[in-house]
Amino acid sequence: MGNSELFLLNSSNNNTRYDLGNESLEEYLARTLGPKRMPLVVVLPITVIYVTIFVSGIIGNVAVCVVITRNKLMWTATNYYLFSLAVSDLTLLILGE
Secondary structure, eight states: OOTTEEEOTTSSOTTOEEEOTTSOHHHHHHHHHOOSSOOHHHHHHHHHHHHHHHHHHHHHHHHHHHHHHHOGGGOSHHHHHHHHHHHHHHHHHHHHO
16 A cells, blocks of 8 residues: 555455545555644643543542441431442542543
8 A cells, every 4th residue: 555545445445546636545544643742732731631620530439439338327218328429539549431
C-alpha cells in the first residue's frame, strides 16, 4: 500500500481504494482524527479539575463512612443505604481513575 492510497479493509470488497491525493497517510490521519496530543493549555485545566474531583470524592466519601460507622445513632436503614452508596462511589473513584 502506497502513501497515497488507503484500502478499506472491513468491506466485503477488499479491492476498494480511496485516493488521498498528494497527502501522506499521516497527514490524512491528522486531518481526519486530529492531532496525536492535546496542547498543554487544554490538558492542564482538565487534569486539575479531575484531580480536584478525585480528592474531594475520596475525602467526602471516607468521611461519610467514618461518621456512619462511629456513631451508633447513625445506624439506621437510610444511613446504611448512604454508606453503601459511599462505598460504591469510592470503588468507582479508585478503580475508574
